[in-house]
Amino acid sequence: MTKHRVIVADDVDVVRESLRLALERGGYEVAEAADGEEALALLRERGADAIVADLWMPRMDGVALLKAVRCEAPAVKVIAISGGGAGMSLEVASSLAHAWGAEAMLYKPFENATLVARLDALLERPAA
Amino acid sequence: MPAAGIDGRLYVCMYSEGPLRFPILLVDGATFQRWEALDYAMLAFSCGILVGLAIYLGFMWRALRESHLAWLGLMALCLFASLVSSYNLMAEFVTPMLQPSARLAGLGFGYATIACGNLFVIAFLDLRRLDRRLWLVAWAICLACAAMTVVAIFDARVGRVGVALLGLLTGVCDLAALVLGARRRVPHAWALLLAWLPGHVGTGVLHVIALSIPVPVEITGNMGYAGAMLATLMMTIVAIDRQRSRREGVARALRESETRFRDFASAASDWLWETDAGLCYTYFGGGAMTAIGFEPARALGKTPGELLDLHPAENPAALWRDVGERKAFRNIVFGFRRGAGGRGYLSVSGVPIHDDAGVFRGYRGVATDVTDAVLGEDARRRREKLAALGQLAGGMAHELNNLLHPILNFAGEAARAVPDTMPATRRYLGIVADCARKAADIVSRVLAFARGEAARSEPTDLAGAVVDALVLADALLPPETTIRREIDRAAGTARVAPAEVTQVILNLVTNAAQAMPAGGTIGVSLARASRGDGRASASLVVTDQGRGIEASVKARLFEPFFTTRAGAGGTGLGLSVVYGIVQGWGGDIAVDNGRDGGARVAVEIPLMEAT
Numbered sequence: 001m002t003k004h005r006v007i008v009a010d011d012v013d014v015v016r017e018s019l020r021l022a023l024e025r026g027g028y029e030v031a032e033a034a035d036g037e038e039a040l041a042l043l044r045e046r047g048a049d050a051i052v053a054d055l056w057m058p059r060m061d062g063v064a065l066l067k068a069v070r071c072e073a074p075a076v077k078v079i080a081i082s083g084g085g086a087g088m089s090l091e092v093a094s095s096l097a098h099a100w101g102a103e104a105m106l107y108k109p110f111e112n113a114t115l116v117a118r119l120d121a122l123l124e125r126p127a128a
Numbered sequence: 129m130p131a132a133g134i135d136g137r138l139y140v141c142m143y144s145e146g147p148l149r150f151p152i153l154l155v156d157g158a159t160f161q162r163w164e165a166l167d168y169a170m171l172a173f174s175c176g177i178l179v180g181l182a183i184y185l186g187f188m189w190r191a192l193r194e195s196h197l198a199w200l201g202l203m204a205l206c207l208f209a210s211l212v213s214s215y216n217l218m219a220e221f222v223t224p225m226l227q228p229s230a231r232l233a234g235l236g237f238g239y240a241t242i243a244c245g246n247l248f249v250i251a252f253l254d255l256r257r258l259d260r261r262l263w264l265v266a267w268a269i270c271l272a273c274a275a276m277t278v279v280a281i282f283d284a285r286v287g288r289v290g291v292a293l294l295g296l297l298t299g300v301c302d303l304a305a306l307v308l309g310a311r312r313r314v315p316h317a318w319a320l321l322l323a324w325l326p327g328h329v330g331t332g333v334l335h336v337i338a339l340s341i342p343v344p345v346e347i348t349g350n351m352g353y354a355g356a357m358l359a360t361l362m363m364t365i366v367a368i369d370r371q372r373s374r375r376e377g378v379a380r381a382l383r384e385s386e387t388r389f390r391d392f393a394s395a396a397s398d399w400l401w402e403t404d405a406g407l408c409y410t411y412f413g414g415g416a417m418t419a420i421g422f423e424p425a426r427a428l429g430k431t432p433g434e435l436l437d438l439h440p441a442e443n444p445a446a447l448w449r450d451v452g453e454r455k456a457f458r459n460i461v462f463g464f465r466r467g468a469g470g471r472g473y474l475s476v477s478g479v480p481i482h483d484d485a486g487v488f489r490g491y492r493g494v495a496t497d498v499t500d501a502v503l504g505e506d507a508r509r510r511r512e513k514l515a516a517l518g519q520l521a522g523g524m525a526h527e528l529n530n531l532l533h534p535i536l537n538f539a540g541e542a543a544r545a546v547p548d549t550m551p552a553t554r555r556y557l558g559i560v561a562d563c564a565r566k567a568a569d570i571v572s573r574v575l576a577f578a579r580g581e582a583a584r585s586e587p588t589d590l591a592g593a594v595v596d597a598l599v600l601a602d603a604l605l606p607p608e609t610t611i612r613r614e615i616d617r618a619a620g621t622a623r624v625a626p627a628e629v630t631q632v633i634l635n636l637v638t639n640a641a642q643a644m645p646a647g648g649t650i651g652v653s654l655a656r657a658s659r660g661d662g663r664a665s666a667s668l669v670v671t672d673q674g675r676g677i678e679a680s681v682k683a684r685l686f687e688p689f690f691t692t693r694a695g696a697g698g699t700g701l702g703l704s705v706v707y708g709i710v711q712g713w714g715g716d717i718a719v720d721n722g723r724d725g726g727a728r729v730a731v732e733i734p735l736m737e738a739t
Binding site for chain 2: 010012014015017018019021022056063067071083084095096098099100101107108109110111112
């Protein structure tokens with residue numbers, strides 16, 4: 001069985017690293033992106049099964065990324081993650097994420113195991 | 129010579145007809161008695177006429193309230209009396225018996241005429257205020273007239289010289305008064321110049337001439353006086369009429385100005401006040417006093433401190449300093465306690481009042497109830513503070529959560545990597561992870577607090593909130609989808625959280641956009657509507673040009689997680705979230721198909737005010 005490919009988009013590198021660690025141990029192939037544009041470039045370049053996107057990122061934020069993904073690759077599962085932000089309340093962010101069809105929304109800090117479990121369920125993988 | 133008498137006796141009558149003539153008449157007793165009776169009857173008659181005229185003059189004075197007219201009238205009376213009693217006339221026309229008493233009366237009335245003329249000029253030109261020295265001279269002439277009358281009893285010649293000199297002196301005095309009067313009382317001075325002086329001075333000159341050349345001074349001179357007096361009377365009446373009409377004009381202007389300011393005062397919502405020197409209220413006017421919570425009648429005689437329960441913390445020192453220095457003050461706001469724990473604010477302005485002598489008499493000014501403005505400003509500041517707090521908390525939470533996430537997860541990873549032989553290290557890492565969870569809990573609680581404050585329902589202008597939300601929604605829509613706005617700016621005020629309005633709009637607009645994958649126009653309208661129970665409400669309608677809603681779907685629209693876009697990534701939470709929010713507002717939501725086939729979502733939002 002080929003590994004599912006997941007793009008992790010977050011501007012904080014240690015967050016990306018901890019997610020990568022958990023996802024790789026969960027049996028995923030992980031690509032990292034520091035913002036929405038990088039994530040979109042990676043998606044276009046090599047494709048992905050799922051994207052874990054922070055909503056609050058410099059340049060292209062998570063909502064914009066989500067919209068782009070819904071247009072370009074509707075089948076890709078998206079899990080939005082957020083630790084909140086100064087400009088947009090968590091409610092508005094989550095509401096936007098829901099509205100634009102994010103499959104799940106997780107609030108930082110969460111246990112990475114939760115994320116892996118959600119992804120497994122979304123991609124209908126047997127639990128590792 | 130007849131020698132018959134009732135009692136058989138003859139009487140010798142001797143009288144003076146002038147300085148050089150002393151006729152002696154022999155009359156019988158009956159004639160003498162008749163003459164004597166006639167003499168007394170004439171005296172009584174003259175006195176009666178004089179008293180009657182004086183009474184008439186008194187009435188005229190009362191009616192006109194013009195003292196110079198009274199003096200002029202009295203002067204005419206004296207002139208008339210002096211004419212009647214002038215011994216020449218008496219000698220010729222009435223009876224020789226009256227001569228001695230008539231001569232004295234004639235002189236006396238002549239002096240009285242001069243004195244009254246003087247008093248007339250004094251009053252007419254308001255000489256007392258014009259020039260005090262001239263006023264004293266005029267009165268001295270009046271006293272001299274009285275003295276001359278007494279002297280004339282003993283010496284007729286002195287009396288006549290006196291009349292001539294006093295007449296001249298009066299003329300000079302009048303001339304001086306006229307020059308002075310021309311400065312201030314122009315019409316009066318003209319009246320005097322044209323009518324009075326020629327006759328007055330001319331008669332004086334005639335009297336002087338009569339001392340050497342025998343001229344009928346009593347007739348010509350007094351005729352001159354009479355003409356001058358008549359002309360003066362007419363000119364005086366004209367002058368008074370002019371003055372009165374001017375005074376009436378001034379009074380009318382004053383009345384109009386008073387009415388105007390009274391209207392201003394009653395139309396103003398401000399409260400007008402006046403205090404005495406002890407700062408006790410002596411007057412209230414204007415409209416807003418009942419709103420402040422007291423009756424004007426009850427407040428009179430009280431000081432501001434007694435009337436209003438002044439709030440100690442907001443008692444402006446500047447106001448009391450200005451009042452202490454008797455200075456004007458403007459727009460000073462101070463707080464006071466209103467019944468039932470409320471607080472009110474007044475803005476006061478005032479100016480000190482001084483009397484003519486410059487003595488402080490109190491203050492006069494306006495006060496305005498500015499409670500709403502002050503409290504509104506407070507609320508605005510509080511909202512801004514909360515928004516800043518929300519931003520700060522959101523930014524801080526973002527940073528902290530991004531730090532806590534790796535701490536929590538790497539602590540877990542590290543603990544997993546620690547061999548069983550090192551239980552203490554594993555325990556330490558567990559403590560780190562626990563601490564990270566507790567910190568995350570604290571952060572979320574701070575966020576929840578800031579969010580709760582920000583999402584608190586408050587009176588919100590619906591149109592403004594919807595327009596703001598549409599700006600946000602616009603940025604999220606694909607370029608081929610546009611929004612057609614029909615927003616009634618006066619839709620009203622509802623007790624809602626603006627963040628919730630944003631959420632409802634975003635959800636409905638994105639739903640509509642997703643119903644039209646190829647793009648189209650989303651209609652958003654907001655208008656006033658009336659509910660069945662008569663309460664005011666606003667109707668928010670969002671329409672799209674999609675395929676509409678199938679009947680089977682309609683029943684399940686608001687179920688959580690129900691979605692028609694299962695394959696396209698819909699979670700189905702959108703409409704149920706909207707439904708929850710709208711229920712929270714006490715409103716209602718209805719989904720239907722529009723006339724053109726697209727979906728139509730109508731949200732009814734209750735307004736705060738009545739229809």
